[in-house]
Amino acid sequence: MSTTSPDRLGTPVSSGSRVEVDRLTWRPFGRREPVLADLSLALEPGERVLLAGPSGSGKSTLLRALAGVLTTTESGDLTGSVLVDGSPPAGAAVGLLVQDPADASVAGRVGRDVAFGPENLGDPRPAIWARVTEALHSVGFPHGLDRATSALSGGEAQRLALAGVLALRPGLVLLDEPTSMLDPVSAAVVRAAVLDAVVGAGATLVLVEHQVEPWLDLVDRVVVLDGSGAECADGPVRATLAAETTSLLARGVWVPGEGAPAPLPVDPGLCAPVGGAPTVEDALVEASSVTVTRAPRAGLGVPEQPARPVLALAEATAVVRPGEVVAVTGPSGAGKTTLTGLLAGLEAPTTGSVVAGAPMRAARPASGTEDGPAGAAAVGPEPATWGSADLAARVGWVPQQAELAVVGRTVRDDVLATARRLGQDETTAAARADGLLDTLGLTHVAGADPHHLSGGEMRRLALAGALAHGPSVLVLDEPTVGQDRLTWAAVAGVVLAARTAGLGVVVATHDPHLVALADREVRLTPAVAPATNQAAVPAAAAVPPGPDAHTPERDVAAPSAAAKGQQRPARRQPGRARALREPGRWGGLAGRCGPLSALLASALLLAGAPFIRDLRTAVIALAVELALAPLVLGRTRTPLRSLAPGLLAVASVGFSNWLLSVDHSWTSGATAGLRVAFFVLPGVALAARIDPSALGDHLAQRAHLPPRPVIAAVAALQRFDALGSTWDQLARTHRVRGLAPGRSPLARARHVSALTFALLVQTLRQAGRMAVAMEARGFSRRGARTWAEAAPWTVADTAMTALGLAVAGIPALLSVLG
Template identity: 40%
Template sequence: MRPGHGRRPSARTGHAAEAAGAGARVSALGFSWQHPDRAAASPSGLDVEIRPGEKVLIVGPSGVGKSTLLHALAGVLDQEAEPDSDHQVAGPAAGQAGQLLINGVEAAERATVTGLLQQDPESAIVLARVGDDVAFGPENLAVPAERIWPRVDDALDSVGLPGTTGRSTDELSGGQQQRLGLAGITAMRPELLLLDEPTANLDPEGVRTVRDAVKTVVEDTGATLIVVEHRTDVWTELVDRVLVLGPHGVVHDGAPDEVFGQPRLAADLAEQGIWVPGRAAPQPVVRAADDGEDLLTVRDLVVSRDQPSSRALASRRRRLRSGRPVPDRAVAGRPAAEPVSLTIRSGSATALTGVNGAGKSTLALTLAGLLVPADGSVRATSVLAGEAPADPSAWSGPELLTRVGTVFQEPEHQFLTSSVRAELAEGPRRAGWSRERIEATVQDLLHRLGLEDVAEANPFTLSGGQKRRLSVGTVMAAAPRVLVLDEPTFGQDSRTWWAVVDLLAEQIRAGRVVVVVTHDRDLIAALGAEEVRVEPAPAGDGVRQTEPAPAASVHDGWLARRDALTKLVCAFALTVPLVLSADPLTSAIILAGELVALGLAGQRPLRLLIVAWPIVVAAVLSGWGTALLAENSGAVLLEAGPVLLSEGSVAAGAAIAVRGLALALPGLALLLSTDPTDLADGLARTARLPARFVIAALVGLRLVTVMVRQWQVLVTARRARGAGASRNPRLLVKELGGRAFGLLVQALRRATRLAVTMEVRGFGAVVAAGERTWARPIRRDGTDAVLLALTLALAAGAPLLSHLAGLHRFIWQ
């Protein structure tokens, strides 16, 4: 950690933070940053002065250090090691040269309230609920609690997410997550607002919403704005100034019309890969073949992210492959989009468009055979399916490999190997190509995608744009008949954008199909794609539920409204007599009391036990095992060969089984009826546990749930790459190891990005000084006291009644 890193923001807590209204002054004096894996620094030799309240757009070719500069200004370069350069070779140790000052203080000191929005939308989210996430920054800045929720509401309104404070952040689309991240930093009233490609994942309406929100924020607060964006036309009307970065500092500096309005300069910038506003839109480089063959027919297709269990999916595939009928609806859940019907023909391009959250990515994955339709059908013709079933969702990984290739939203999900070259070769190798053909294909793709310099690099170490191009190349390498690509041009400058477009056009000319999920109007025009507008499903619509939704039955009602810390104390109080007592009567009384209490509280105890069936089964098996092994006493109840059960052994087994259920039920009820944030607040504010520890645990809990979902995404992505179908034990272990490594990489990278977001939003500075405020009020009333009293009475009364009956026995007796 650099000296001074992590100090609390000076004079920017409490009321001072509310009063902040002036923008920050930024000064770079010969500033350079040397990455440890680079031959040259980037940025290098940067000399620039940005006045308070000025709005600046930074552009430049890939590799000049634009994202690195933003992270340096946020004071988090020692945490964020992700490169933004296209040239990664061994170089000197990391370090700073020159000075980078904010209001005359080194940026690393973080003495100014600064907001940074990173490229990855999910990395901008800290907590599980929208309102809590937006409140996180003001809480860390010790803004008085009564002022936080008005700030939260204002911030959400400004980014087009009104009325969503209670919504789960996991339910948001990528674009909505990006807007939530912006709300989270604007609620802090930053003096310096740093945006790294903030509109890259947004639909056109979302782009306008975010740009207008930024405009409102900087006008209301007077904040200095620095934005990095490939698509410059979005920001030219808002910014005062454009800085063009080169390998050795600023090469052009002026008003937008001065930089982009000079024909010779504009042409030079375009040659470097910079998107110049007003340049002629691309003309179609390919048109659909009129005589193309039908490959996929889609009829009244309803798609959903809710999918059957792995076992149900395997059973469905077996039925389809054997020609047996399958249920009309294999999915129990909410549809993601309105029904879609279309026909996909060879030699054509189709663009799936629509607002963020409309279900475009879900539709694409269903067309690719990676998700099961909620209703309707996707059928491959014999031209595409060959000997495989007509339903693509029944195809194995190897069958998908040469039929349908998929590029996911997150490129890292589909990487299987340790080098770029090996990654491009993996698909053809699995398809059984000759070595010569594989080498020729890989070399061609390396050249055309601009990846020759990083051919031996690990795919996970590439820049964002390089990863995107590599993910496109891995799919093209195996030459499938249908290519389904989710935002294939995201994060590209104009040169690499054309490289991707040329490759896609080549696929179409070869008679293949390209299906793209995109907001990129230029891409649609260049490919001459047929546009399919995806409309979101109306709120409240749903596909028939075939399984219970246990969480909903417990999260609502009387128990969910009780104080979280009180419920934790109650669960602990019931645990003490159960752990200390070994007789069945104590456990039975407590279990009966728990069931009655849950029923009176409006819950469904039996349904809760059904939800907890693994615990029930474990308790029964433990009881059975104890009954078989315990010392026999009393009358013999059963004797069959080696099996001998007596009254004494059955009583011992029953005690174990009932005690297991009684121990599990309060914890399960607490887990399903309690918002983790409420519990964390109670532990920090009432139990006085360190806020840093409690909040870190809360964020870690959310990260665990994200990683659970990521595991399933990795399973799906590897199936798309032809992996995961082997029954050979050695290969199966290897594939599982690769999947586990991919999950580890995802976890580390997400944790690193999340740490950056938390630090930028004040965590660790004010928190360490003990000055944090808490937005949520503690709702603890007389009802909670009654609940605690009844619980203590049950915890003390059960062993007392057992003692009076002459049956109580401690575990050591």
């Protein structure tokens, strides 16, 4: 049984929980074999367990089962039992850190995100903010409580997610690869946080990690799962690793002290370019002094501060030649993903040039499709301008988010999708696809839905799909993340086979073992110092790469000082629930009132609209609204994209009334349109200034709506602006896979339909993963819920309501006066 002890705040803290797993078996629907098979396990209070095993062995699945969220979004056959302190697991007693930190974000600002768990537990407001501040400090979080979660790097998001778990002070802490996407220094900060906050509190710990060695001093027991989801080793960590070294290596476990395995021998014919490898050594692609500056994607609401362009890459140069592997390395923010995207033709640089060499521009032997030529013709020098089929025939691409590369209903169909689109011979393409699936260990899931694969399996699927159609250039972004020793050897073997076959291979990676296989290394430095970016240098002549030299682009460089010594996040004043505005900018009455009064004012305008019966009344009412706009909205501008739906409604209503009127009177149409504008446009402008978290606070505390549906709706609103970014990434995937349409309007309509369906699938899957993260932080816990911020009704709210009532009364007054 877990016990309680006071933490540094003087509040009760759970120490270790006892965990009992009895004959647990789980087979998701759509899979023939179970992911977990008859697994039994017992963990004593305070025990620290490392859960290891090959890719796809069910490690993450077991963590979800221990957290009690296995069936939250999945369906399947589940037998056996899991007990935590003698009862089914609950969010209050168990803290789960999911694999992707983006899935754990439930609020728009850092402070509210970490406060989510303590709110679900019913802690009083002062205790909530004390726990939030303490948790953020324990993980070395470098920003304040008002930092937007959307502005965090991957490493910062990982530390924020860990802080959200630690704020619960659970008796059982479950961590799913907490450092897999962090640079070494940031990973060390996270491990120190785990040691201090989890181990120091005596909590029971279950940790999933492929890279075992850095965690040896923090764990005291290792449990290894085999490929069938059954236990194959269990015991004290160092003794077990030493005694079972041979069998663990054979199962794909990265045993400390053992070097990287030899790459798997792979037939180069599986990777050979269609039409043969180039006979000359001219460059396939060359990027010269490229710089990329991006404008941040604007959301639906009014931004807190003006959007500033982001320098993603500065003055980088790289050359890709046939028959070589080029490793793109560098620290956080250096632009590795951006550079590889340029070399793959996914976008054009802001300045500089990306030019394809003669071997890449030559015609390709491919058949046509219904939408146009399938890459048979010669192309121009700039890959970013090529059509979809032309690009797919020449380039294979594996994105960092491998899930976005899925384009088929089954694993095998996904691998064959581009070859079929290019009109290649089905028999030849199928032989290559089956060979790649076998090499990469995916034959047993060839008929499965790709979305049911593990993260490592999905990354290998993306590699197979990028190669099966025989491109000349292969661009890979972090291809070895989430791979065990055996699958790593398979991925490395495919990379070397592609080189032998004459492909130019580009790999963005922080994996030192993979960099060691490269012929040359392009090492980037952060874009803030463009002068230090270097051109490609021979890998053999470069300084041997160390772990800190290869960090994924979305990681954050850890602070120069230890996390313990840094300043704590600034404390938020409880009750401050509205978004911050740029200093010196008057935000108007809307910036000072709460969301309920803004919504109430909009509703009052709707009630006043029916009294607009003539053009004179409509013009006067609209003129009053325009005159009051500076007072209500201040100096902040409402983006036109936010007003566009309202303007469309105004135009549609006006046109319809003009068309249907007996004498086609323009005054009838204008009056109807302005009547709609009277309440729609102010309502849109006010809604754009509402902070979703503040809306949830007021709906639950002031309107007394059920809290959990309100929270779910607010979490969905927080994710809405990300849909545009996901759409762009899906469109890039379809283009490089040859699935983008030609000029036919029908083909374009089908493509938009396919992208819309893919976006729906991605959104639903992300919503499911977010639901798991929310459940693991006590979302469904019974009992009273508290709120980190108050929802006061202020003088500004009264003024906003009174103003809305006054403006709404103008049409009624004019109609009475005649």
